[in-house]
Amino acid sequence: MTKTILKALAGETQAVPPIWMMRQAGRYLPEYRATRARAGDFLSLCYAPDLAAEVTLQPIRRYGFDAAILFADILLLPQALGADLWFETGEGPRLSTTTSAADLGRLGGKDDIHERLSPVYETVRILSRELPRETTLIGFAGAPWTVATYMIAGRGTPDQGPAHALKAADRATFSALIDLLTESTIEYLSAQVSAGAEVIKLFDSWAGSLKGQDFTEFALEPARRIIAALKDRHPDLPIIAFPREAGERYIGFAHATGADCVAIDNSVSAEWAAEHVQKDSCVQGNLDPALLVSGGQTLIEETRRVVRAFSGGPHIFNLGHGITPNADPDNVARMIEAVRGA
Numbered sequence: 001m002t003k004t005i006l007k008a009l010a011g012e013t014q015a016v017p018p019i020w021m022m023r024q025a026g027r028y029l030p031e032y033r034a035t036r037a038r039a040g041d042f043l044s045l046c047y048a049p050d051l052a053a054e055v056t057l058q059p060i061r062r063y064g065f066d067a068a069i070l071f072a073d074i075l076l077l078p079q080a081l082g083a084d085l086w087f088e089t090g091e092g093p094r095l096s097t098t099t100s101a102a103d104l105g106r107l108g109g110k111d112d113i114h115e116r117l118s119p120v121y122e123t124v125r126i127l128s129r130e131l132p133r134e135t136t137l138i139g140f141a142g143a144p145w146t147v148a149t150y151m152i153a154g155r156g157t158p159d160q161g162p163a164h165a166l167k168a169a170d171r172a173t174f175s176a177l178i179d180l181l182t183e184s185t186i187e188y189l190s191a192q193v194s195a196g197a198e199v200i201k202l203f204d205s206w207a208g209s210l211k212g213q214d215f216t217e218f219a220l221e222p223a224r225r226i227i228a229a230l231k232d233r234h235p236d237l238p239i240i241a242f243p244r245e246a247g248e249r250y251i252g253f254a255h256a257t258g259a260d261c262v263a264i265d266n267s268v269s270a271e272w273a274a275e276h277v278q279k280d281s282c283v284q285g286n287l288d289p290a291l292l293v294s295g296g297q298t299l300i301e302e303t304r305r306v307v308r309a310f311s312g313g314p315h316i317f318n319l320g321h322g323i324t325p326n327a328d329p330d331n332v333a334r335m336i337e338a339v340r341g342a
């Protein structure tokens with residue numbers, strides 16, 4: 001039996017699309033909040049393999065999703081390279097900033113990351129033993145540009161201003177940081193695959209703020225390098241790329257990078273993505289996560305609309321971005337019913 005997610009990634013059109021959800025292990029679930037309280041804080045949860053595996057399994061038990069995504073965070077990699085990382089309650093991540101050649105020189109190299117990240121690999125090993133046979137295990141990392149935006153600013157920013165400023169002022173240092181992240185991401189993801197991850201997803205959450213040649217150089221090209229290196233080491237590995245809010249640049253992204261699937265945010269319509277993106281590859285997406293807060297008949301109709309729009313080709317049902325903490329867990333069940341019963 002081939003798993004439904006792997007069939008979609010191999011290009012198969014299925015009558016009922018497989019389904020999972022970005023941030024499916026998260027604060028909207030009471031059982032997640034309880035395990036997180038046991039761990040103490042978010043980073044302790046990421047580095048405790050038994051508890052990280054437990055929260056990964058919670059949405060699988062509750063909803064029977066077709067895929068589980070490793071519980072970790074894209075900012076563990078900069079921490080493994082030597083950046084300080086902490087989370088301010090209610091505000092989000094904080095990091096020591098990397099904005100000069102001297103800062104870059106203080107970071108470790110691509111082969112120095114594994115000791116710090118070994119608990120993540122252990123989480124993957126536990127999950128590959130404990131997941132149901134039909135469930136696919138997805139590993140992930142942030143794409144170099146997105147991770148760099150946090151390292152340069154030391155926090156999340158609405159417009160990635162500090163990263164754009166460094167790119168303009170000191171392109172050599174900026175490019176060296178992107179290169180270090182590209183090389184380290186290859187090692188990190190390859191270790192996840194060796195530990196048992198069956199699919200890899202590359203999150204470029206801020207790809208949409210790169211325009212023109214910058215998009216080519218800092219979103220497309222690093223993704224291409226990471227995907228080529230991973231497929232060289234693990235020839236059958238399927239890879240999902242998520243250049244969020246890439247708009248027109250979604251077109252041809254799979255072909256140019258070698259990705260097997262492109263995840264689509266909800267700033268474009270499913271009908272547009274079916275016509276322009278799904279013709280080249282599997283697509284994943286793109287229900288508006290806000291519908292899981294508001295629910296009602298609109299949630300059911302929009303869910304059916306996404307399924308219908310993508311029904312002519314390979315499709316993995318998902319949201320356009322992560323589910324939010326204020327979403328209603330019952331709405332998730334209603335959405336799944338609308339996909340599977342549609």
Ligand SMILES: Cc1c2[nH]c(c1CCC(=O)O)Cc1[nH]c(c(CCC(=O)O)c1C)Cc1[nH]c(c(CCC(=O)O)c1C)Cc1[nH]c(c(C)c1CCC(=O)O)C2
Pocket residue numbers: 021022023024025026027036042069070071072073074075091092093140142156203205322
């Ligand atoms: C930009 C980014 C980050 N992390 C991630 C991204 C890329 C995807 C995206 O755009 O959402 C990716 C991520 N973060 C998390 C996962 C786990 C797997 C999943 O369920 O999808 C994944 C794949 C757990 C998490 N990562 C985080 C949480 C919430 C932490 C908590 O429990 O308090 C979770 C479940 C924290 C986090 N981590 C990050 C931020 C900005 C925040 C704070 C925002 C928030 O609080 O929601 C960085």
